[in-house]
Amino acid sequence: MNNLKKDREFQKIYNSGRKSFGYYSLIFFKKNDNNLKRCGFVVSKRTGNAVCRNRLKRLFREYYRNKEEMIKDGYDIIFVAKKTAGEKFKTLKYQDMEKDLNKVLTSAKIFK
Secondary structure (H helix, E strand, O other): OEEOOOHHHHHHHHHHOEEEEOOOEEEEEEEOOOOOOEEEEEOOOOOOOHHHHHHHHHHHHHHHHHHHHHEOOOEEEEEEEOHHHHHOOOOOOHHHHHHHHHHHHHHOOOEO
């Protein structure tokens, strides 16, 4: 798993990439030149406390780990949690997040 780390990498995707959204999540994505899959995970402080934010990031990372081989090569993807995910994080199951992200990535045409 290659991670996006620098702020300018995130800003480049936010400003010139495309986005797709679901009920719990929002993704920003952009085709890159070096044929690598890179990802970043963002959960705002407005979403909830530290326990909530860390749980949502763990759900995103687990989803990406399970579905990495199904995602096309050459994309930078940023997973962003929406406030609705933060409000329901105690009852939010991995299956709910998976269903939502499958819909988002399918509509963005990022799956192989």
